[in-house]
Every structure is written in C-alpha cells, then in structure tokens.
Amino acid sequence: MNTFGRFFRFTTFGESHGRALGVVVDGCPPGIEFSEADMIPLLERRRPGLSPLSTPRSESDNPEILSGIFEGKTTGMPVAMIVRNRDARSGDYESGKELFRPGHADYTYREKYGIRDYRGGGRSSGRETVSRVMAGALAMKMLSITGISFKSRILSVHGISDPGLFEDEILSAKSAGDSVGGVAEVTVKGCPAGVGDPVFGRLDAALSAAMMSVGAVKGVEIGDGFSSAEVFGSENNDSMASDEYGNVKFLSNHSGGILGGISTGEDIVIRIAVKPTPSISSEQQTVDIHGNNRLISTGGRHDPCIVPRITVVAEAMAAVVIADSYLSMRAYAPFE
Template sequence: MNTFGHLFRATTFGESHGPAIGVVIDGCPPGIPLNEADIQPLMERRRPGRGPTTSPRNELDQVEILSGVFEGQTTGMPIAILIRSTGAESRDYESLRSVVRPGHADRTYQQKYGIRDHRGGGRSSGRETAARVAAGAVAMKCLGLKGMTIRSRITEVHGVSDPALFDAEILKAKERGDSVGGCLEVIADGCPPGLGDPVFGKLDAAIAGAMMGIGAVKGVEIGEGFASAGMYGSEWNDPLFRSGPATNHAGGILGGISNGEPIYLRLAIKPTPSVSIPQETVDLDGTERVIEIKGRHDPCIVPRAQVVAECMLALVLIDALLMRDRFSGFV
C-alpha cells in the first residue's frame, strides 16, 4: 500500500537513509502549468534543519521533475519527482541495529516482514512524508485552478495554546532530552459542493483515513468533532438561509458529501518517539535493555507536520474532484 488515491494516484518510494526518495503521480490532468518552483516552497516548509525547534538533519530537499511535464505543462502522463538525500548519517543508528525503539514501528515491521531497516526506520520514518508533500504540491496546483486553497495553523503544543509560547515549550522539552506533541487545524476554502460518494466513499472518511496515514497523527476531528457529543441537536445543526448555513458545525461535510462550506478539521499529533532520556526496551532476541537514543530528531514534529497535513488533504480533494467531474474534463 504505497499508492494513495483512485484517479489521482501518488506512489511514494525510498527510505529515510537511502540515496533518494520520491513519488510517481499518475492521473494528473494535462495542461496544468507546473515546474519545480511550484513545489519547492512547500518542501522548504517541511524540510529539517531550519532552526532549533526542528531536527538538525540538513536536507536541501531539492525536487527534480523527471517526467510528465513538457514545456511547463503537465502532459497527462506519469509525473516522476525525485528528492535526493544528502544529509543522512546512518552511523548514528548502528547501535540500534538489533534494538527495538519504544514508540517506533521497529517491532511491528520486524514481526510483519521479518526484516527492517534500522537506519532511521526506513519507510516508517517521517522522511517519507517529503514525497507526499511533493505530490500534494501538484494537487494544490490543480485545486488552485478551481479556486480552492488549503491552510493550517498550530492550535496547541503540549497543552499550551498561546502561540507566543510554542517555541519555548518545544525548547524546554529539547533541553531535557524529551519531546512534545500538539494539535493542528487544517481548513480547505473554496471547496465546491458534491465531493464525496455515499455510502463507503464518504469525503470525511477519506480525509480521516488520509490524516491517520500520517505517522505522527493519533486523532482526527471534522467540524465540531468530539465536542458534538456534548451538544444538543438544536445546537449542532447548522441553520440554513438563502445565503447559506449560518454556522459550520459540520465542518463542510454532510452525509459524506461536501456542502460548499469550508472543510475544517483538527489533528492530534503525538510526541516524537525518539528521545535521549533512558527508556526500557528489548532487543530482537527479547533480552531486556535500557537505551538512550542519540542522533538528530525533532523535539516536536507539529510545525513540520502542518504542510504534510495540508498536502494529504489536497490529495483527497483532487481525487474527489476528479471523481465528481470525470466525464466533463478538468481544464
């Protein structure tokens, strides 16, 4: 399952400490203006090494479009995008070759496949999300032609909701060798009505699946989400007027279909599992060990996860848009 989407399909490849990662996009409509400059700004938002609150791993994450674009426009053929890795330091992980890291996918990969890449987690690493961002940037370019935009903001870091204190909370965790999580909200504006298909192709179900497919995400709310459980029906229902709904408790989706209002969701992001505080674990033989994870890790993944969430939402929406308009053409 390395491919995401139905009509607009993104297949990512590569490992955290391999020579490159990348994505092949199949199903992108022809005639979309596209070049590396359309993708690079989003890569810059995700890449590590941009300051004290992110991983010091220094990757330039320069994208190379290898196919599917001719004279500045997409051709309708597969778009291959390559991102070469230049900052990997695999020696940092040699001591973990036979050790299971708490909070990581080491043990489940070993149990399922009988083999794992101990260098930063291989495919389970957050490094893989760079390929998703490249694909999402192409999706956003397509959505922009339809007047759709996606934005996000951090709403909480480790229980702190004042943005002025976010960096301080992250650096406090970093200083003690620990990490923290937080929450994001993601909003799609300009989404037309009619995206999503009942019963098992609901738009909110697709969005929730896409967001939970991001390794650090442990919870998703759409609209009022869990707060809905404490509301009266008369409170939750969005009153309708000629100009449209007065509120948007539904988060822009009713019956699994977009209603033309902004699509609004919130994500809960776990703390980065790599911490240098001593932790109890076992090795591959089951022998109990105590480890302190060294290397270069984010003390909080929330800031870099913003653009990943935006791009995954873009991939869901372009796919839904193409499925709605498959017989009428895109451009």
C-alpha cells in the same frame, strides 16, 4: 500499501537513509502548469534543519521532476518526482540496530516483514512525508484553477494553546531530552458543494484515512468533532437560509463543511492530534531482537516536536484527497 487515491493516484518510494525519496503521480489531467518552483515553498516548510525546534539534519530538499511535464505543463502521463538525501548519517544508528525503539515501528515492521531498516526507521520515518508534499503540491496547483486553497495552523503544543509559548515549551522538552506533541488544523477554502461520495466513499472518511496515514497522527476530527458529542442537536445543526439569488447558505459550520460524506460548500475544517516524537535521548526500557531486556537512549538527530513541520504535510494530504474526489465527480469531463 504505498499507493493512495483512485483518480488522482500517487505512489511513494524511498527510505530515510536511502539515496532518494520520490513519488509517481498518475491521473493528473493534462495542461496544468507545474514546475519545481511550485514545490519548493511547501518543501521549505517541511524541510529539516531550519530552526532549533527541528532536527539538525540539514537537507536541501531540492525537488527534481523526472517525467510527465512537457513545456512546463502536465501531459496526462505519470509525473515522477524525487528529492535526494544528502545528509544521512546512518552510522548514528549502528549501535542500536538490535534494539526496538519505544514508540517506533521497529518491532511491528520486523514482525510483519522479518526484516527492518534500522537507519532512521526506513519507510516508517517522518522523512517519508517529503514524497507526500510533492504530490500535494501538484494537487494544489491543479485545484488552484478551481479556486480551492489550503491553509493550516498550530492550535496547541503539549496542551498549551498560547502561540507565544509554543517555542519555549518545545525547547524545554528538548533540553530535558524529551519531546512533545500537539494539535494542528487544516482548512480547505473554496471547495464547492457536491464533492465526495456517500456511504463508503465519504469525503470525511477519505480525509480521516489520509491524515491517519501520516505516522505521527493519532487522532482526527472534522468540524466540531468530539465536542459535538457534548451539545444538543439544536446547537450542533447548521441552520440554512436562501439568499436573494436562491443560493443556499449555512449560518454556522459545526459540520466542518461536510454532510453525508459530501462537501457543503463551506470551509472544510480538519484537526489532527500529533503524538510526541518517539525518538528521545532520555533512557527507556526496551528489548532487543533476541528477546533480552535492555535500556535505550535513542541517538541520531530528531525533532523535539514534529507539529511545526507536519502542518504542510497535512495540507498536502488534504489536497490529494480533494483532488481525487473532485476528479471522481468530473471523471470523464474536460478539466476546466
């Protein structure tokens, strides 16, 4: 599926080595001020080629808005946006077009569709996330009116939690022809209580699905997550108190801002486990499309660690989920 959301819906398109990647957002309310300038800071955080820690592929990632904006504001019509590919080197993948790369979706795509785009992985490439960031930028701009904001940080790289060592760990893996993964955290601030739906429409379920839809993500937890399985209920429960105005306040936030699938008004905290980039130059065992055992050393230009660039993608996915859930709560009311 290439479409996500119910009320704030977006469809992404394009391949890693195609002419462009893009997104069409439908359901954004009218009157939201939005331009390419709102996307650029986020796209810059995701953009390749900016440091030795990322792929040397050099893409400017300049966004273009094709529709849905008039006089600087959304019209309520579909907002179409694209980023053109400028530095694709498809020839880098020619020698391995018959080989299934370990850790990639080459084999599964071919089994499902009977055909695959071997040029950088096509739709399964991490470059696909540029479309998500554009959609997320629009969602963030919409939600900024309500005071909702997003931030993220890297918690660990290859099991190391000291930020001062992240770069050394990544560069060490790169020099060895290998790669590393890590853990990132997204925090949503300012989301009011009552956002999200119960049972199958749970906000935490939607956020988990959104994060797991990002190719490199292999695990998600909300709040204390897996560590909550190791404590007593008396430790895990978030006690409550009423202030002088009768407003309910939580004295802790082990739940990560969500109870019963509905936001509590506290910070929403999401953590994601990001796998090591599967494209490595170290030789590995694989098979080819004819069923022969082969050895492969993946060519092309790749990140030795995707975690530094995935944080903004995670923010974007959180934003589209919150936007969708917020509009669900206020489905037919004027957006203010």
